[in-house]
Amino acid sequence: MSNGKSEQAPGQNKSYSIIVNGRPKEVTQKKLSYLEVVQIAFPGEQPSPQRIYTVTFSNPHGKDGTMVEGQEEVIKDGIIFNVTKTDQS
Amino acid sequence: MASSSMSQKLINHNPDLRRLQNEGYEVECRDGYLIVHSVPYVNASGTLDWGDLISALELSGEQTCSPVRDHQVWFTGSLPHTNQGKPVSGLGGQGEIRQTLTDGIEARYRFSNKPSGGYQDYFQKMSRYALLLSQYARAIDPNVSAQTFKPIPETDETSPFLYVDSASSRTGITAVSQKLAMDKVGIIGLGGTGSYILDQLAKTPIREIHLFDGDDFQQHNAFRAPGAASLQALQSQPSKVGYFEDMYGHMRNGLVAHHQFIDETTVDDLAEFDFVFICVDRPVVRKIIADFLTKAEIPFIDVGMDITLVEEDLTLVGTCRTTLSTESKSDHISKYASFTGERGDDLYRSNIQVADLNALNATLAVIKWKKYCGFYQDCYLEHQSCYSINTHQLTRDELSEEVS
Numbered sequence: 482m483s484n485g486k487s488e489q490a491p492g493q494n495k496s497y498s499i500i501v502n503g504r505p506k507e508v509t510q511k512k513l514s515y516l517e518v519v520q521i522a523f524p525g526e527q528p529s530p531q532r533i534y535t536v537t538f539s540n541p542h543g544k545d546g547t548m549v550e551g552q553e554e555v556i557k558d559g560i561i562f563n564v565t566k567t568d569q570s
Numbered sequence: 571m572a573s574s575s576m577s578q579k580l581i582n583h584n585p586d587l588r589r590l591q592n593e594g595y596e597v598e599c600r601d602g603y604l605i606v607h608s609v610p611y612v613n614a615s616g617t618l619d620w621g622d623l624i625s626a627l628e629l630s631g632e633q634t635c636s637p638v639r640d641h642q643v644w645f646t647g648s649l650p651h652t653n654q655g656k657p658v659s660g661l662g663g664q665g666e667i668r669q670t671l672t673d674g675i676e677a678r679y680r681f682s683n684k685p686s687g688g689y690q691d692y693f694q695k696m697s698r699y700a701l702l703l704s705q706y707a708r709a710i711d712p713n714v715s716a717q718t719f720k721p722i723p724e725t726d727e728t729s730p731f732l733y734v735d736s737a738s739s740r741t742g743i744t745a746v747s748q749k750l751a752m753d754k755v756g757i758i759g760l761g762g763t764g765s766y767i768l769d770q771l772a773k774t775p776i777r778e779i780h781l782f783d784g785d786d787f788q789q790h791n792a793f794r795a796p797g798a799a800s801l802q803a804l805q806s807q808p809s810k811v812g813y814f815e816d817m818y819g820h821m822r823n824g825l826v827a828h829h830q831f832i833d834e835t836t837v838d839d840l841a842e843f844d845f846v847f848i849c850v851d852r853p854v855v856r857k858i859i860a861d862f863l864t865k866a867e868i869p870f871i872d873v874g875m876d877i878t879l880v881e882e883d884l885t886l887v888g889t890c891r892t893t894l895s896t897e898s899k900s901d902h903i904s905k906y907a908s909f910t911g912e913r914g915d916d917l918y919r920s921n922i923q924v925a926d927l928n929a930l931n932a933t934l935a936v937i938k939w940k941k942y943c944g945f946y947q948d949c950y951l952e953h954q955s956c957y958s959i960n961t962h963q964l965t966r967d968e969l970s971e972e973v974s
Binding site: 500502503504531532533535537539545546547549550561563565566567568569570 | 759761762763764849850851853856873874875876877878880882883885887888889890891904905906907908909910921923928931954956958959960961963965967
């Protein structure tokens with residue numbers, strides 16, 4: 482799914498190729514907060530008690546985990562986020 | 571525990587069991603075991619004693635299987651000896667064990683004696699083991715016998731099943747399964763996930779499973795429900811709870827159908843429950859139920875999933891969530907599940923659901939419940955878990971403070 486490496490050389494303007502909800506994205510931040518990840522997935526939406534998002538992340542050779550409000554995660558190439566509402570049954 | 575009437579029904583239906591009873595053995599069928607009580611034997615000090623011989627009871631429907639594939643038995647007494655004071659040979663020579671087979675029955679020995687050709691039926695099997703032990707007892711006192719013709723006392727009617735859980739007894743985990751025997755468990759919402767939760771819970775010894783749903787069972791529901799609904803069943807336009815009550819009523823008692831949704835006026839109905847599964851998709855309803863259960867210190871699991879279509883490559887992505895709340899840890903729920911808002915006010919809502927993910931979410935919830943019951947070992951006591959499809963990821967969060 483990922484196109485692998487960013488075309489930019491590593492350095493000050495390094496951007497990262499990540500996947501959010503199945504779609505490739507490019508970001509430049511070294512860290513992304515819960516709120517920032519939600520906004521990449523759903524531009525214009527704000528988490529609130531009305532909208533709780535389940536955020537999982539996964540690295541091909543690194544750590545997996547989850548994020549809740551107030552948490553942030555170090556970004557590496559290839560990191561995959563899934564941002565969902567998990568309220569269907 | 572099977573009732574004595576269930577035990578007697580099985581004995582009546584099977585010539586080999588009936589013959590055991592007719593010839594005076596104290597036969598009982600209980601929890602998937604065949605028990606021959608009061609078999610006399612000689613103990614290590616050379617005196618008479620009595621013990622029970624127990625076999626796993628393999629059934630097909632209500633018929634005993636022949637030939638009997640498992641030639642071993644358990645024994646509740648001490649190590650049997652001959653009237654000459656030597657251990658009885660031909661019993662397999664395994665050492666003493668302590669294995670609780672089911673409520674009130676603890677085995678101390680496992681014997682293995684296989685005649686050439688095996689055992690054709692349970693009469694042959696149990697009468698042979700009884701003879702192996704009792705022949706030495708009769709050498710000391712010719713008046714004793716395993717064939718006592720004594721009536722079997724009544725046992726309590728507590729098993730919900732219409733036929734014996736031989737899956738547990740065959741594998742020797744009946745005592746573990748009995749940890750699941752809660753009195754009253756509720757499933758709120760019999761949609762895709764709730765119906766698969768029922769499918770799993772129906773096969774556990776929970777005494778009453780209460781089903782709450784106000785919807786009817788319609789054609790599209792059949793594609794997100796366990797089993798295979800017939801056209802006739804759909805044409806009769808059953809309620810969801812009625813449909814599932816009928817389906818699982820083939821296997822067990824104790825299903826209670828409530829053709830209603832839970833709201834502020836009915837949430838009190840959950841007051842006496844031991845555990846509740848919340849499988850609803852309206853956040854306001856989830857909040858009413860979760861708040862009530864938290865205050866009442868009733869443990870519950872809330873499930874939910876979200877699947878979306880990636881238009882670019884026509885694939886689905888998504889996550890299943892399983893969140894446990896217990897008497898000791900309930901403060902995390904609002905971090906993971908939406909408690910306000912309504913369906914429809916969400917631009918991105920897709921409501922895609924797929925039966926295998928419903929089943930997986932249900933199974934993850936039931937595994938967590940079984941951990942709560944002590945059926946499965948639980949090292950981390952996680953109260954929150956997600957499965958994400960495209961990364962094949964299973965997470966654990968909100969570990970109980972005891973282990974973190």
